[in-house]
Amino acid sequence: MKLADMTVTQFVDTVASDAPAPGGGSVAALAGSIGAALTAMVGNLTQGRKKYAQYADFAAQVEQKGNELKTQLLDVMDRDTEAFMLVSNAFAMPKATDEEKAARSAAIQAGLKACTKTPMEMMELCAKAARLATDFSENGFNDSSASDLGVAFLSLSAAIRGAWLNVLINVSSIKDQAFADEYRTKGQALLDETLPLCDAGYEKILGMVK
Numbered sequence: 001m002k003l004a005d006m007t008v009t010q011f012v013d014t015v016a017s018d019a020p021a022p023g024g025g026s027v028a029a030l031a032g033s034i035g036a037a038l039t040a041m042v043g044n045l046t047q048g049r050k051k052y053a054q055y056a057d058f059a060a061q062v063e064q065k066g067n068e069l070k071t072q073l074l075d076v077m078d079r080d081t082e083a084f085m086l087v088s089n090a091f092a093m094p095k096a097t098d099e100e101k102a103a104r105s106a107a108i109q110a111g112l113k114a115c116t117k118t119p120m121e122m123m124e125l126c127a128k129a130a131r132l133a134t135d136f137s138e139n140g141f142n143d144s145s146a147s148d149l150g151v152a153f154l155s156l157s158a159a160i161r162g163a164w165l166n167v168l169i170n171v172s173s174i175k176d177q178a179f180a181d182e183y184r185t186k187g188q189a190l191l192d193e194t195l196p197l198c199d200a201g202y203e204k205i206l207g208m209v210k
Contacts, residue, residue: 003030003081004074020088021081025115028162029077029122033070035155036129039136040066042149046142055140062136069129073122073159080118080166087111112170116183119166123190126160130197137201143208150205157198164191 003011003022011030015022043063046052052059090107094100133152141149167187171180 002078004078021084022077023084024162025080025084025119025122025166026077028119028159028166029073029080031155031162032122032126032129032159033073033077035126035133035152035159036066036069036073038066038148038152038155039129039133040064040070042141042145042152043136045145046140049142052140052142058136058139059141062132062141065132066129069125069132073125073129076118076121076125080115080122083111083114083118086114109175112174113176113179116167116170116174116179119163119170120183120187122163123160123167123187123194126156126163127190127194130156130160130194130201134197134201137204146205146208150202150209153198153201153205157195157202160191160194160198 003026006014011022015027040063043059043061043066046059047056047063087108088111090104090111093104093107095104130153133149133156137149164187167183171183174180
């Protein structure tokens, strides 16, 4: 069963079990998906109200893009677990001969790269969602849903931080230094851009609801 098709209880129970996956990467993707979903929700709730009529068109775009990002993050959540299984299966390969050791090592390295690419994709999607939520917060939205947008910023902040941890733990074991350096640089840039957006967005919402 895909993780995205589980009930909430099934998902959290599986996370809490001794199963090796889903783990932190999948949970980070889910947090990002929830952040995007909340942004879409506020977009929906901003439409069809006279008070926010001037923002209706933009709110409709936010709803559409938020839902697209939500779906993409759910997809990468499942693919992250699939990537982890590549590494897990590679470690289980035989290593009795030099040839087997070489094949096993190559499979592990390929799996680690796959396990780096999925959380990097999460980071990219979370960055897009944070930009969307930021634009929305600055363009006008239904302030009755301010707390929902605030939780979106918090969810996206947690998600991109979690994805970054998963990038780092995998690149630390990758022998291809050029690949590792590329992903460290790319991830740090996404983090440096996105966290200030999430922090500022949350502080703005906090100021509205106090």
